[in-house]
Amino acid sequence: GAVVSQHPSRVICKSGTSVKIECRSLDFQATTMFWYRQFPKKSLMLMATSNEGSKATYEQGVEKDKFLINHASLTLSTLTVTSAHPEDSSFYICSASGPGGSSYNEQFFGPGTRLTVL
Amino acid sequence: AQSVTQLDSHVSVSEGTPVLLRCNYSSSYSPSLFWYVQHPNKGLQLLLKYTSAATLVKGINGFEAEFKKSETSFHLTKPSAHMSDAAEYFCVVSDRRSSASKIIFGSGTRLSIRP
Numbered sequence: 001g002a003v004v005s006q007h008p009s010r011v012i013c014k015s016g017t018s019v020k021i022e023c024r025s026l027d028f029q030a031t032t033m034f035w036y037r038q039f040p041k042k043s044l045m046l047m048a049t050s051n052e053g054s055k056a057t058y059e060q061g062v063e064k065d066k067f068l069i070n071h072a073s074l075t076l077s078t079l080t081v082t083s084a085h086p087e088d089s090s091f092y093i094c095s096a097s098g099p100g101g102s103s104y105n106e107q108f109f110g111p112g113t114r115l116t117v118l
Numbered sequence: 119a120q121s122v123t124q125l126d127s128h129v130s131v132s133e134g135t136p137v138l139l140r141c142n143y144s145s146s147y148s149p150s151l152f153w154y155v156q157h158p159n160k161g162l163q164l165l166l167k168y169t170s171a172a173t174l175v176k177g178i179n180g181f182e183a184e185f186k187k188s189e190t191s192f193h194l195t196k197p198s199a200h201m202s203d204a205a206e207y208f209c210v211v212s213d214r215r216s217s218a219s220k221i222i223f224g225s226g227t228r229l230s231i232r233p
Binding site: 006034041042043044046049091093095106107108109110111112114 | 150152154159160161162163164167208212220221223224225226228
């Protein structure tokens with residue numbers, strides 16, 4: 001149980017375009033989802049926390065207009081990188097937690113999405 | 119405030135020898151502690167978690183960790199390393215007081231296994 005999927009697993013786009021990444025909890029209801037960014041050989045950096053049906057809470061330094069997060073249902077959150085630039089290239093990982101799928105603040109992680117902006 | 123420190127950025131051991139990955143934490147309240155493993159270009163897999171039950175926690179793939187409050191440590195060990203253990207390992211701390219709160223990642227330890 002407690003499986004989280006991400007789609008796509010890998011995406012290459014041109015500079016200036018927008019890219020949407022989906023994060024789904026497959027077998028539990030995720031009241032909270034988290035989006036992380038990971039640079040090569042670095043740890044995960046929390047970008048934002050989203051609760052179903054409300055606006056996401058962004059970490060300091062993360063541009064909310066650049067990284068649009070939507071958590072419209074208890075099983076789906078999306079991250080849209082708007083007007084992507086090469087510096088946005090990174091590994092994006094989502095995680096989910098919720099009353100049906102976790103305890104003690106355990107988060108369940110998706111497999112990640114590798115974004116490359118040309 | 120919470121924080122977590124992984125004392126070694128890189129650990130290299132020979133196959134078949136013990137593994138020790140060190141983690142120290144700081145938390146104002148009773149913490150939940152986790153160890154995750156990440157293989158190259160993959161997501162994170164939970165190895166084990168401490169949530170206030172037994173202080174010695176056994177996880178998957180032969181890993182275990184011991185919660186030592188007096189030392190504020192949660193070191194990860196394995197008696198005998200296998201080549202497939204080569205990966206990045208993250209120690210994570212969370213505040214158990216509130217649900218769905220943020221978790222704090224350590225900087226990671228890269229484990230290399232020599233044949």
